[in-house]
Amino acid sequence: MRKLLEKLDKVDRRIIYLLMALSVFLPLALRLNYPIPVGSGPSRDLFDTIDSLPAGSVVLMSYDYDPSTMPELQPMAVALTQHLFSRGHRILAMAFWPQGASLSQEALTAVGDSLGAVQYRDWVNLGYTVGAGVSIVRMGSSIRAVYPQDRDGTPCDSIPMLRHVQNLRDIDLVICLSAGDPGIHAWVMMAHDRFGVPVGGGCTAVSAPEFYTYLGTGQMVGLLGGLKGAADYETMVREGRENTPAGLATPGMAAQSIAHLVIMGFIVIGNITYLILHRRGRGEAR
Amino acid sequence: MNWEVIGIWLGAVLTLMLYSFLYRDNPFYKFAEHLFVGMSAAYWVIYSIYNVLKPNFWDELTGAGDGTPDYLMIIPGVFGLFMLARLIPRIAGLSRLALAMIVGTGAGLSLVSTLQTNCLSQIEGTIVPLTGSGTMGFINNLIIVVGVVCGLVYFFFSKPHDGITGKAAGAGITVLMVAFGASFGYTVMARVSLLIGQAQFLLFDWLPTMGINL
Numbered sequence: 001m002r003k004l005l006e007k008l009d010k011v012d013r014r015i016i017y018l019l020m021a022l023s024v025f026l027p028l029a030l031r032l033n034y035p036i037p038v039g040s041g042p043s044r045d046l047f048d049t050i051d052s053l054p055a056g057s058v059v060l061m062s063y064d065y066d067p068s069t070m071p072e073l074q075p076m077a078v079a080l081t082q083h084l085f086s087r088g089h090r091i092l093a094m095a096f097w098p099q100g101a102s103l104s105q106e107a108l109t110a111v112g113d114s115l116g117a118v119q120y121r122d123w124v125n126l127g128y129t130v131g132a133g134v135s136i137v138r139m140g141s142s143i144r145a146v147y148p149q150d151r152d153g154t155p156c157d158s159i160p161m162l163r164h165v166q167n168l169r170d171i172d173l174v175i176c177l178s179a180g181d182p183g184i185h186a187w188v189m190m191a192h193d194r195f196g197v198p199v200g201g202g203c204t205a206v207s208a209p210e211f212y213t214y215l216g217t218g219q220m221v222g223l224l225g226g227l228k229g230a231a232d233y234e235t236m237v238r239e240g241r242e243n244t245p246a247g248l249a250t251p252g253m254a255a256q257s258i259a260h261l262v263i264m265g266f267i268v269i270g271n272i273t274y275l276i277l278h279r280r281g282r283g284e285a286r
Numbered sequence: 287m288n289w290e291v292i293g294i295w296l297g298a299v300l301t302l303m304l305y306s307f308l309y310r311d312n313p314f315y316k317f318a319e320h321l322f323v324g325m326s327a328a329y330w331v332i333y334s335i336y337n338v339l340k341p342n343f344w345d346e347l348t349g350a351g352d353g354t355p356d357y358l359m360i361i362p363g364v365f366g367l368f369m370l371a372r373l374i375p376r377i378a379g380l381s382r383l384a385l386a387m388i389v390g391t392g393a394g395l396s397l398v399s400t401l402q403t404n405c406l407s408q409i410e411g412t413i414v415p416l417t418g419s420g421t422m423g424f425i426n427n428l429i430i431v432v433g434v435v436c437g438l439v440y441f442f443f444s445k446p447h448d449g450i451t452g453k454a455a456g457a458g459i460t461v462l463m464v465a466f467g468a469s470f471g472y473t474v475m476a477r478v479s480l481l482i483g484q485a486q487f488l489l490f491d492w493l494p495t496m497g498i499n500l
Contacts, residue, residue: 017308024478024485029500071483072476098333130338133395148351189396189403205476209469216430217411219403226472227479252482259478 008273016266023262024255032254036235042215043232046200046222047083049173055088057172058165062187063093063100065179069204073177074103075230075249076202080175081111082244083237090161091123092171094147096135096182101128101151120159127151132182136190140168168195173221176201184211188219202229227252291495298492301484433461 038044050059061080065073084091093108095101108123117123126147129135135146143165144156156162164170174191176199178184184201192199198221203211205226214220224233230249238244303318341351343363349355365387371380412434414427439451440458447455489500 014309020481024481025489028482028485028489031500069480071486072479098337128337130342133399134391137395185403189399193399193403193407205472205479208472209465213408213411217407219407226475227482228475248486252479252486255482255485256475256478259481260475263474263478 005273005277008269009277019262020259023259027255027258028251031251032258033251034254034257036231036250036253038232038235041232042212042220042223042225043229044222044236045215046175046202046224047233047236049198049200049221050080050083050087050089053087053089053172057089058092058161058170059084059089059173059175060092060094060168060171061104062174062176062178062183063095063104064097064183065103065177065204066097066099067103069179070103071252072204072227072230072249073179073202074107075227075247076224076233077104077107077177078111079230079233079237079247079249080177080202081107082115083233085111085115085117085122086237089172090121092126092161092165093123094126095128096130096132096186097179098128100177101125105151120154120161122161124159124161125151126156132186133190136168136186137194140190140195142167168197171197173197174199178203178207180204180207183207184214184220188214192219202233227256294491294495298488301488432457437461 053059061077061084063077081091091108093101093104095104105125108117108119108125111117112119112123119125126143127150129146131138131146138146143162147156149155150159168174168191171191174187174197176184176187178201184199184203184207187199187201191197200220200222201211202224203226205228208223208225208229211220211223211225215223224230227249231247231253234247234250238246300318300321303314304322306312307315343359343366345351346356347359347363365384368380368384371377412430414430416424416427416431419427436454436458438458439454440447440462442451442455445451493500
């Protein structure tokens with residue numbers, strides 16, 4: 001027993017890496033499917049908020065992330081876009097992260113084409129801008145002051161969808177997909193607290209705990225946290241529409257669950273080994 | 287030539303080179319790391335010129351956008367040049383003027399908003415009634431109130447942490463540990479999610495280019 005414990009205590013870290021890799025790659029390769037029950041919570045709140053908006057509402061989506069956090073945030077972008085278009089809402093896309101503008105274009109064109117949404121009638125991509133908080137404050141008085149033209153260079157004055165959209169008060173909901181700063185903090189601080197526009201969002205799992213405080217105070221209407229949040233949203237979008245494809249996050253949840261079990265196993269074994277060897281070590285020292 | 291396939295192969299090979307570090311440090315990892323740093327630096331320089339400097343400064347100054355030159359843009363232009371003065375030790379002090387403007391504007395803009403958003407609203411959010419919202423609502427509100435009060439007691443250092451104060455501080459540190467644990471759990475989830483994303487790329491984008499469809 002002691003030899004086994006000593007072996008476990010000195011296990012090569014590469015064996016841990018190998019087991020972690022297997023716990024992720026195998027469920028994906030075998031296409032394991034785990035059920036994703038979605039109860040009440042921040043993901044459901046965001047879904048219900050979008051559902052409760054009247055058709056034709058203008059939703060501003062800020063894509064504040066880059067390819068390094070795509071696995072978590074791009075599935076949210078796709079699922080949210082599907083939900084918004086299927087409810088007949090219009091999307092005003094923008095980004096405080098340079099590469100967010102390209103990633104938003106990818107989601108909007110792919111989902112828009114499949115659901116028959118038309119650029120400039122159902123969606124506009126304003127592209128990237130600098131400034132975060134400063135730009136949001138300026139958009140509070142005039143969106144055209146920050147974005148005189150969209151990402152493709154079309155003047156905002158000639159875009160039909162923007163005819164009645166002058167400033168943030170003409171926006172029904174802001175959704176920020178945030179990988180850090182600038183992101184949700186700036187939108188809550190400026191758009192919600194200063195201009196009273198409802199703000200929802202999605203973020204990487206790392207930053208989710210710091211944004212939960214905004215849910216308790218009503219400063220955010222809902223929040224998707226990490227891959228689980230994305231999978232929750234995909235599941236809700238698919239409810240009643242079984243023909244809709246599974247999305248990007250849902251297939252990853254089996255791998256996520258198994259990887260977490262492996263990590264929990266490591267933590268338990270590591271602690272048991274440490275406690276037993278440490279206690280014996282102390283006993284022998286006496 | 288199929289550029290998409292070339293892109294997928296490039297991404298896959300560089301991913302494997304970077305993951306090879308998990309075995310041990312090696313020249314393939316070093317090569318991929320240096321390539322990433324160099325490419326990132328070059329990308330940001332070009333992106334900043336064409337997406338920040340040109341539309342926000344040059345086009346405004348020359349009137350390339352709406353045909354009306356805005357000569358007031360010379361002022362931020364000069365301050366921008368002041369930032370570069372750091373490269374010349376003799377006039378490096380000029381960069382402080384630009385930094386002072388950035389710090390002053392940032393502080394002025396965010397001071398009140400930060401106080402409102404992250405302090406006053408959060409305090410308001412912890413002043414909750416212990417009645418109403420059913421049993422679970424009562425328990426939730428009780429945890430919030432007790433957790434916040436005990437957490438604050440832990441950071442109250444003007445009185446020794448013994449007696450009731452010590453017990454409250456002990457409860458406070460327990461609440462803090464639970465919060466740190468939850469935060470760490472989310473961090474683990476995020477890192478595993480990134481690995482899943484890359485695994486999906488290798489399995490479902492890269493392998494099919496070799497005729498292997500899972």
